[in-house]
Structure formats: structure tokens, C-alpha cells
Amino acid sequence: MARMxxxxxxxxxxxxxxxxxIARTFADEGAHAVLVDRDAQRLAQSVEELRAAGASCSSLVADLSEEDSIRALADEVCTAHASLDVLVNNAGLAYGEIASGFFGLGFAKWQHYLAVxxxxxxxxAEHLRAPLARARGLIINQSSMASNVPGTAYGVTKAALNAVTFGLASQLAGEGVRCVAIAPGxxxxxxxxxxxxxxxxxxxTGMQLAPSRPGSPSDIAEACLYLASREGSFLNNLVLPVDAGNRLRGYRG
Ligand SMILES: NC(=O)c1ccc[n+]([C@@H]2O[C@H](COP(=O)([O-])OP(=O)(O)OC[C@H]3O[C@@H](n4cnc5c(N)ncnc54)[C@H](O)[C@@H]3O)[C@@H](O)[C@H]2O)c1
Structure with missing residues (x-):
């Protein structure tokens, strides 16, 4: 039987x-996948691709830099789904100035990066607390190996996300909800x-230990699937590196 x-x-x-x-991997294992993004056009194409492959999925457009949009998204999810087994907080700003800048960014840019x-x-996670609790679910936050060396705004936002992960794991434990982060290389x-x-x-990629091949999206998706499966059900309150040992080589962005 499919695992999800x-x-x-x-x-x-x-x-x-x-x-x-990640969405495709869970859908392949039988889950209903709810895909969320601010890019409506690309989102529609992705959902079409999944449906064509026989997946059960739906989509919601939201701008996660806006609190009202987060609340509206959560309201729609709560209306459509009494319980939510896995929330994967993967959306993020990762490229351009956020990944190189530190000083000189100013308050507004820092606020935006930290918001997203x-x-x-x-x-x-807070607004989806009820459906997560009903499922005794799992939250997976997409961190980064850059969180180990927070010398950029990006690294700082992901290091703070690790702290949020530990906070959520502790706050939601009483409801049976686990919270972990993945730190891709x-x-x-x-x-x-x-x-x-x-x-x-x-x-x-050359800074990895082994294997030396480039990391692929399926490496991350399979790690998420493991964390959500029965085999990974004793894992909680951690940041799981999925980076072929890259962080150990003194990663610099
Ligand atoms: N690719 C890597 O090597 C790598 C390594 C470590 C961590 N990560 C993390 O993994 C995640 C995905 O990275 P990716 O390489 O697939 O990049 P990506 O740009 O393809 O994915 C990010 C997605 O988030 C969406 N998004 C951005 N801002 C949003 C907002 N305000 N509201 C809603 N959606 C928003 C984008 O439209 C995009 O579809 C990011 O959080 C990134 O920091 C990636």
C-alpha cells in the first residue's frame, strides 16, 4: 500500500x-497534496502536471509575506480539510541580494526576508494548529546548510527558522504535533x-564529502517522506542536514 x-x-x-x-513525492505515495505559491501561473501548470499523472491535488495562491494572506490561506485550508497530516513550509527567498548581503540592507529588506x-x-503553523492537532501531524520547515554559517541575511533567516522549529516542537508537543527542519545542501x-x-x-557541490554528485530535489523530497512515514515517527525537534556533508567543509555562500 502507498505510504501516505x-x-x-x-x-x-x-x-x-x-x-x-515534495508535493509530487507525497502524491505519488497516495496523499492529497495542497500546493501553495504566490506564482499563480506556474502553480496552475504544476497542478495540471500532477493531475495528468493521476495525483490527487489542489492549489491555493497566497503571498506569504502578507499576514492577511497567510490568514486567508489557513481559513481556506481549515474549511476544506478537517485534519492536516503534514505542513511543509518550503517557500523561501534564497537567491540574489538576500544570499550575499548583510550590512546595508536596511530595516525594510530585513523585515521582508524575515517575514517570508x-x-x-x-x-x-499557528493558524493551522487545529487541523494539525487533529491529525497528530508533522511540520517540516525548509532550512538550509547556510543556517550553520549565518554570514548573510539568508543564513540569518534560516538560523532563526531553526529556532522557530524548536519553539514549535515544544509548543505543540502537548497536541501530538512534531516539528522538524531539513537543512539542504x-x-x-x-x-x-x-x-x-x-x-x-x-x-x-565540490565542497561535499560523499557522494560527489549534485543534490537533486528528490533527495529532499525523500527525506521529507521519511520524516512523515512510520519509520521516521520518533524524530522530533531537530534540524536534519541533507547535504552530503557539505556543511562540515566550512560552507560559505
Ligand atoms: N535549492 C537549493 O540548493 C536549496 C538549498 C537550501 C535550502 N533551500 C530552500 O528550499 C526552498 C526552495 O528552494 P528552491 O531552490 O526550490 O527555490 P524556488 O525559488 O524554486 O522555490 C521557492 C518558491 O517559493 C515561492 N515563494 C517565494 N516567496 C513567496 C511568497 N512570499 N509567498 C508564496 N510563495 C513564495 C516562489 O514562488 C517559489 O515557487 C527555499 O526555502 C530555499 O531557501 C534550497
């Missing part, structure tokens, strides 16, 4: 990249290869 039969999973930032791979990467996962997605280019991708 009868389960419902919500994945943010699921229009492409790691989020889409750190606070949206916290608020979405260098994974090949359209966005990462497009933003970093071949040379930087090769340099960062």
Missing part, C-alpha cells in the same frame, strides 16, 4: 523546485542553477 494513503499534505512554494518535488523565510512558517533546481551559474554550483 488517506493523508493530506500542504506544501508552500510548490510551484516549482524543491516544493514541487522565518515568520510565515511560524504563523502558518546544494540542490539543483531551476532557481538555484539559474541564480548561481555553473561555476558556483560546481564549487559548492
Amino acid at each position: 494513503e488517506g493523508k493530506t499534505v500542504l506544501v508552500t512554494g510548490a510551484a516549482g523546485g524543491l516544493g514541487f518535488a 523565510n522565518t515568520l510565515a512558517p511560524l504563523l502558518l 546544494m540542490m539543483e533546481t531551476e532557481a538555484s542553477t539559474g541564480a548561481l551559474g555553473d561555476e558556483a554550483m560546481a564549487r559548492l
Whole structure:
């Protein structure tokens, strides 16, 4: 039997990249996947692709940098789904100035980066507390190996997300809800290869221990599936590196 039969999973930032791979992997295992993104057009294409493959899925457009939009999203989810087995907070800002900048960004940019990467996962978990509790569910926050060396705004937002993960695990334990983070290394997605280019991708992949192959979205999706499966059900309150040992080599963004 498929491992996620009868389960419902919500994945943010699921229009492409790691989020889409996670949604597809859970749907392949029989789950109903709710795909969320701010990019309505790409989201519609991704949902169409999943449906064509026979998946059970639905989509909701939301801008997770806006508190009203997070609340409206949660209201729609609560109306449609009495229980939610897995919430994957994957949406994030990862490329461009956030990944290189630290000083000189100013208050507004820091607020925006922290809103999307750190606070949206916290608020979405808060507003989806009831359906998560009904399922005795799991929250997976998409962190990064950059959280180990927070020398960029990106690293700071993901290090703070790790702290949010520990906070949620402790706050929601009484309701039977677990909360973990995954810290991917260098994974090949359209966005990462497009933003970093071949040379930087090769340099960062070259910092791995083993295996030396580039990380793929399915590496992350399979890790999420493990955490949500019976086999991973004793794991809680942790940040799981999925990076071929990259963080151990003194990663610098
Ligand atoms: N690819 C990697 O190597 C890597 C490594 C470590 C961590 N990550 C993390 O994994 C996640 C996905 O990365 P990716 O490479 O697939 O990038 P991506 O840009 O393809 O995915 C991010 C998704 O989030 C969505 N999004 C961004 N802001 C949003 C908002 N305000 N509201 C709703 N949706 C929003 C985007 O539209 C996009 O679909 C990110 O959180 C990133 O930080 C990626």
C-alpha cells in the first residue's frame, strides 16, 4: 500500500523546485497534496502536471509575506480539510541580494526576508494548529546548510527558522504535533542553477564529502517522506542536514 494513503499534505512554494518535488513525492505515495505559491501561473501548470499523472491535488495562491494572506490561506485550508497530516513550509527567498548581503540592507529588506523565510512558517503553523492537532501531524520547515554559517541575511533567516522549529516542537508537543527542519545542501533546481551559474554550483557541490554528485530535489523530497512515514515517527525537534556533508567543509555562500 502507498505510504501516505488517506493523508493530506500542504506544501508552500510548490510551484516549482524543491516544493514541487515534495508535493509530487507525497502524491505519488497516495496523499492529497495542497500546493501553495504566490506564482499563480506556474502553480496552475504544476497542478495540471500532477493531475495528468493521476495525483490527487489542489492549489491555493497566497503571498506569504502578507499576514492577511497567510490568514486567508489557513481559513481556506481549515474549511476544506478537517485534519492536516503534514505542513511543509518550503517557500523561501534564497537567491540574489538576500544570499550575499548583510550590512546595508536596511530595516525594510530585513523585515521582508524575515517575514517570508522565518515568520510565515511560524504563523502558518499557528493558524493551522487545529487541523494539525487533529491529525497528530508533522511540520517540516525548509532550512538550509547556510543556517550553520549565518554570514548573510539568508543564513540569518534560516538560523532563526531553526529556532522557530524548536519553539514549535515544544509548543505543540502537548497536541501530538512534531516539528522538524531539513537543512539542504546544494540542490539543483531551476532557481538555484539559474541564480548561481555553473561555476558556483560546481564549487559548492565540490565542497561535499560523499557522494560527489549534485543534490537533486528528490533527495529532499525523500527525506521529507521519511520524516512523515512510520519509520521516521520518533524524530522530533531537530534540524536534519541533507547535504552530503557539505556543511562540515566550512560552507560559505
Ligand atoms: N535549492 C537549493 O540548493 C536549496 C538549498 C537550501 C535550502 N533551500 C530552500 O528550499 C526552498 C526552495 O528552494 P528552491 O531552490 O526550490 O527555490 P524556488 O525559488 O524554486 O522555490 C521557492 C518558491 O517559493 C515561492 N515563494 C517565494 N516567496 C513567496 C511568497 N512570499 N509567498 C508564496 N510563495 C513564495 C516562489 O514562488 C517559489 O515557487 C527555499 O526555502 C530555499 O531557501 C534550497
